[in-house]
Amino acid sequence: MTDVSMAAVVRPTKPKPRPTSFLIFAAFVAFTIFAARQVNFEWSTFKDIWVSPLWEKFWPIEWEWVARRENVFDPMVETFQIAIISTIVGCTLALPIGFAMSRLTTPNKPVYFFTRTIMSVVRAIPDLFWAKILVTAVGIGAFGGSLALTVFSLAVMVKLFSETVDGADPRPLEAAKAAGGTHVSAVRTGVLPEVFPSFVAYALYVFELNIRASVVLGLVGAGGIGRVVEAQRGFFQFDRILGILVVVFVIVVIIEQISVALRRRLL
Amino acid sequence: MSIAESVEEVGSPQRPEAPTGGRRWVIGIFVVLTIGAIWSVRAISPGISDVIEAPGEMWKIFRAMFPPAFQTEIDRGVVGKVFESLYIAWIGTIIAALISFPLSFLAAGNVAPRWIRYPIRQLFNAIRAVPELIVAMVLLAVVGLGPWAGALAIGLHSVGTLGKLSTEAIENADDGPLEAISASGGTWISGMRWGMVPQVLPTVISYWLFRFEINIRASTVLGLIGAGGVGSELSSQLAFRNFPQVGAVLAFTVALVLVIDTISGFVRRQVITGTGRKVDGGHTEVLFEDMLGSKLAPKT
Numbered sequence A: 001m002t003d004v005s006m007a008a009v010v011r012p013t014k015p016k017p018r019p020t021s022f023l024i025f026a027a028f029v030a031f032t033i034f035a036a037r038q039v040n041f042e043w044s045t046f047k048d049i050w051v052s053p054l055w056e057k058f059w060p061i062e063w064e065w066v067a068r069r070e071n072v073f074d075p076m077v078e079t080f081q082i083a084i085i086s087t088i089v090g091c092t093l094a095l096p097i098g099f100a101m102s103r104l105t106t107p108n109k110p111v112y113f114f115t116r117t118i119m120s121v122v123r124a125i126p127d128l129f130w131a132k133i134l135v136t137a138v139g140i141g142a143f144g145g146s147l148a149l150t151v152f153s154l155a156v157m158v159k160l161f162s163e164t165v166d167g168a169d170p171r172p173l174e175a176a177k178a179a180g181g182t183h184v185s186a187v188r189t190g191v192l193p194e195v196f197p198s199f200v201a202y203a204l205y206v207f208e209l210n211i212r213a214s215v216v217l218g219l220v221g222a223g224g225i226g227r228v229v230e231a232q233r234g235f236f237q238f239d240r241i242l243g244i245l246v247v248v249f250v251i252v253v254i255i256e257q258i259s260v261a262l263r264r265r266l267l
Numbered sequence B: 001m002s003i004a005e006s007v008e009e010v011g012s013p014q015r016p017e018a019p020t021g022g023r024r025w026v027i028g029i030f031v032v033l034t035i036g037a038i039w040s041v042r043a044i045s046p047g048i049s050d051v052i053e054a055p056g057e058m059w060k061i062f063r064a065m066f067p068p069a070f071q072t073e074i075d076r077g078v079v080g081k082v083f084e085s086l087y088i089a090w091i092g093t094i095i096a097a098l099i100s101f102p103l104s105f106l107a108a109g110n111v112a113p114r115w116i117r118y119p120i121r122q123l124f125n126a127i128r129a130v131p132e133l134i135v136a137m138v139l140l141a142v143v144g145l146g147p148w149a150g151a152l153a154i155g156l157h158s159v160g161t162l163g164k165l166s167t168e169a170i171e172n173a174d175d176g177p178l179e180a181i182s183a184s185g186g187t188w189i190s191g192m193r194w195g196m197v198p199q200v201l202p203t204v205i206s207y208w209l210f211r212f213e214i215n216i217r218a219s220t221v222l223g224l225i226g227a228g229g230v231g232s233e234l235s236s237q238l239a240f241r242n243f244p245q246v247g248a249v250l251a252f253t254v255a256l257v258l259v260i261d262t263i264s265g266f267v268r269r270q271v272i273t274g275t276g277r278k279v280d281g282g283h284t285e286v287l288f289e290d291m292l293g294s295k296l297a298p299k300t
Helices: A002-009 A019-038 A044-051 A053-058 A063-067 A069-100 A109-124 A127-138 A142-166 A171-178 A183-190 A192-220 A225-234 A238-266 B003-010 B020-044 B048-064 B070-075 B078-107 B114-129 B132-143 B147-171 B176-183 B188-225 B231-239 B243-273 B283-291
Strands: none
Touching: A019 B078, A044 B132, A053 A238, A053 B132, A063 A069, A063 A238, A069 A109, A069 A142, A069 A192, A069 A225, A069 A238, A069 B020, A109 A142, A109 B243, A127 A142, A127 A192, A127 B048, A127 B188, A127 B231, A127 B243, A142 A192, A142 B020, A142 B048, A171 A183, A183 A192, A192 A225, A192 A238, A192 B132, A192 B188, A225 A238, A238 B114, A238 B132, B048 B243, B070 B078, B070 B243, B078 B114, B078 B147, B078 B188, B078 B231, B078 B243, B114 B147, B132 B147, B132 B188, B147 B188, B176 B188, B188 B231, B188 B243, B231 B243
């Protein structure tokens, strides 16, 4: 009896860490220090940032300026227009491409690999790079912005949608093929009804993302509310920018509530 | 009786009528979308001829990027700029991890009291609402042009999403170990250290890596406003319409993003499952939820 209770008191020895763990940790620390030097890391910034005279420029928010129609309301309408058209076009294009990118519904291997490769390159280029390039191509303004957001919507949508299709039930598709349907009609009747609610849910989500993205798109001259942000940045009018951010935040929250309610009905 | 006859006897299979209710919905949504599209197109498009010419213009620019002028760009030091983007993202992610991890313990419902939980959650939400480019814009004015402003901007912005995700990880953890520690007389701190951190660390590290992947994309963009990295090179080459050089910059950026995604994905799976193999899991959705701070529908 006594030996058992004695044995329980003895603490088990701690397992020794593997030597590779030390190596990984050392490499991690070394890389971090090196990277910190490369970006001119400075501790003093964390102190200076609190006492910067710049903060006075943020407050109070100039609400009269924000309330004026041409300052925030009209560009916000333009933002909505950009977001609507790019969501519609981007998501419509994403429907066939998303099907081609899924192992389940792809017409053949070459198409599968081709679309996957292209879309992963498209996704690897950041959204603002797209905006910058497309604005250079078609000129500054809302049109370039909507092209950029169309590409962005497409990139996000095909990724989410093709993974949903991957997870779809393969049996209706097999049944439709066995009954002699062509590839397109088999996908349309066998898979589309199952994944369409998710498609609509993702489209609402993409719309939200597009509204959010429009705040920064203006920095590269792509129209919408971002154009106003960019102009006010030039004058260091951070109080106005903060006002715009508050308006956008409220709008995004409202859209989020609506689309969460809609999604709950759909799914 | 042959098969054909027996079918004939029953009569050709009647197709059931399609339900009418759904059709009306579809038409309604279609009309709304069309009106929305027309309203938007009329306001945005500079004219029908420009819309028709746009694909041609885009194709022309795309063609002009080939062959990319790799040598010119390497001579201009683009490789260094690409690496600068990598360093910015790395330091930004580390700053965000160091700030968000302790804070998320104070925001989690199962381990923190209400009075501290609530303000910290609101802080996370407020931070998430401000895009990193806006943060960078402000910081540029405080710390001056250069990569440090970019790294700090990415770090501060990422605190919002990382804080939110780590808080959720903590809330989903098992309370058993915490109870055991407090029953044997441990303090709150030792409960967190021995009961909570070991449970949530793999998940939280995978979130950090996710955020690192997103931050790589963000840091390449920061150069467009002068906060360091490869974006400034793209910006200046586009301004002069040197498309072969633009093509080279894009190629380097894509290479960076894809390489980092691959490595980080491998490490993430290693951390979560102990092997580098791919596993099924709705991680992409977390990635996109995180990307601009929005919330995706619950998985069905």
